[in-house]
Amino acid sequence: MSIQEFLNKYSDLSKTNAVVYMEDADGNIFHSIDEAHKKGKHPFVTKNLKDSAIADLDSLGLSSKGEASKLMGILQFIYGVDAKAEKPATRGRRTYSAEEKAGILAEWKKAEAEGKTKADFSKDTGVTYQTLFKWIKES
Numbered sequence: 001m002s003i004q005e006f007l008n009k010y011s012d013l014s015k016t017n018a019v020v021y022m023e024d025a026d027g028n029i030f031h032s033i034d035e036a037h038k039k040g041k042h043p044f045v046t047k048n049l050k051d052s053a054i055a056d057l058d059s060l061g062l063s064s065k066g067e068a069s070k071l072m073g074i075l076q077f078i079y080g081v082d083a084k085a086e087k088p089a090t091r092g093r094r095t096y097s098a099e100e101k102a103g104i105l106a107e108w109k110k111a112e113a114e115g116k117t118k119a120d121f122s123k124d125t126g127v128t129y130q131t132l133f134k135w136i137k138e139s
Contacts (some may be wrong), residue, residue, distance in 0.1 A: 010053050019049040019101055032119030032129065096127075105139055108132065 001007075015018070022030040024040035036044050062087045064069055075081065096104070104127055118136075121130040 002057055003060065006053075006056055006060065008123060009056070010049075013049060013053060023045055023047055032117060034117040034119055038117075094126075101135060105134075105135055108136065 022033060022036040022040065022044045023040070024030070024036065024044055026041055028040055030036035030040055030044075057063070062071065068083070105124060106119055107125065108118075111124075118132055119129055122132050124134075128136075
């Protein structure tokens with residue numbers, strides 16, 4: 001793998017919270033369990049995108065945090081880039097009132113009847129997949 005291929009493959013990694021993905025026996029990648037079951041072939045393997053990126057960096061000869069820090073320092077010096085300035089602000093933990101939770105679950109029942117996946121519904125509402133799954137299980 002070249003550096004350009006690595007950049008193309010992982011360019012959106014820092015923009016997503018979904019670092020776990022499913023891979024089927026044919027190597028097809030799915031970002032939700034529902035999607036994997038609908039379109040994939042068993043068996044499924046759960047993989048972590050960060051671990052895959054670290055393995056690919058290792059194949060490029062970058063095998064430690066120390067080496068990564070040195071490379072970042074050199075790139076920042078050469079290009080005058082401040083990595084922290086470009087990092088988006090993270091959103092804090094969100095809590096939901098009982099009324100909000102009930103409303104979201106009611107919306108989910110409608111969306112489910114229309115054939116929407118939990119993953120798509122989560123993206124649309126801003127409620128994490130894990131939280132939605134927990135609420136559905138509790139209800």
